[in-house]
Amino acid sequence: MEKDAGDVREYGEKMQRFFDSRRRMPSFSELMVLWGYKTKSAVHYRVEQLLEAGFISKDRSGHLLPQWETGVRLLGLVEAGFPSPAEEELLDVMDFDQYLTPNKESSYILKVKGDSMIDAGIQPGDMVIVERKAQYKPGSIVVANVDGEYTMKYLRKTAGTPPAGGFFLEPANKNYKPIYPSESFRIEAVVIAVVRKY
Amino acid sequence: MEKDAGDVREYGEKMQRFFDSRRRMPSFSELMVLWGYKTKSAVHYRVEQLLEAGFISKDRSGHLLPQWETGVRLLGLVEAGFPSPAEEELLDVMDFDQYLTPNKESSYILKVKGDSMIDAGIQPGDMVIVERKAQYKPGSIVVANVDGEYTMKYLRKTAGTPPAGGFFLEPANKNYKPIYPSESFRIEAVVIAVVRKY
């Protein structure tokens, strides 16, 4: 048995490529074309193999469901090291789309210019994901409009109790100075994530 | 006309939530339940409205296709500022999954421990996406196995021409020292992206 486990995986990979590009599972007719068969029963034969192999599954109506992990394998700390192939199935996976933007409606992506937040680990060229909110809490990194220009800073609370509003903006770079509300700024969004690609 | 444009959007949003959770478009029968109708023709009536509104579209076989952007809106530099609702449709969008892990097979995610790369903008607690490769180039950030422990450093080339192999590991933190091949290390993967979430 399983003399052609390699072949079976080949068929599965073709289906996986279809899913990756079209973002949905193929129908039997589409698999017919994709796999080069002339009948749906030949497709059914192959699908049955993939089902037994656990590569795919079905919903109540017979439509195919992907069974492979759609995310990326998640390792522990850097110290933990890389897993052996046998350990791979124990790993968690991650879906970046849902992890980074749980609320797509109010989320935006900004490309960072300038080094005013470099000590916070945000470098020029990085992308930050920001979210518009009704209220902003001190301690978070916010994008604010100061005199018509947009800037990214820490949101801080002044020491005194709130007669003067009590907020100011603090950069994470010694070469820049804090911005106080006398100059009147408006907070536009809060940074919820940073993404850098090399 | 369009006396109930608000209602139409409500139906669209319900469909969008279905798509977000199930990762596929609903069928007419499913929309029937989702929208609380007793017949598919009522669904057809609503779907026609959403089609005219450009909220969805159809493929050749009549199945529904999402027409809304599935990614996140991409703004320019921080200086550019936020767009008005009218400008929104001009924005690009981004899909983080494809952007961050173009090659899911050989990609892993690691959680960073320690501050040895803090001057490179990689802080403890950040997640780095690494990729296994056949060869690694100097200048990139790599994850290496040094005496059984895993560590993340810059990969550098020694000044002299390559008799001694010519590679060493350099941290991005003055408090740590470079690691030279005399201690014999093995490079496991290269860092292709950094993700931090607040």
Place this chain on the structure above:
DNA sequence: GAGTGTATAGAACGTTCGTTCTGTAGTCAA
């Protein structure tokens, strides 16, 4: 060469899909 298992073709079937047509209750305006 007879038997067995694999891999496909071909045809037929019931279900689900999206479509279409007819009907009707309700609203609004003339």
Place this chain on the structure above:
DNA sequence: TTGACTACAGAACGAACGTTCTATACACTC
């Protein structure tokens, strides 16, 4: 009160879907 329009219900239809059964061509074994 009539007419036009909206928002559904209900039924019927063809196309596409996944399933199943039979047949066949080929390889391998005994």
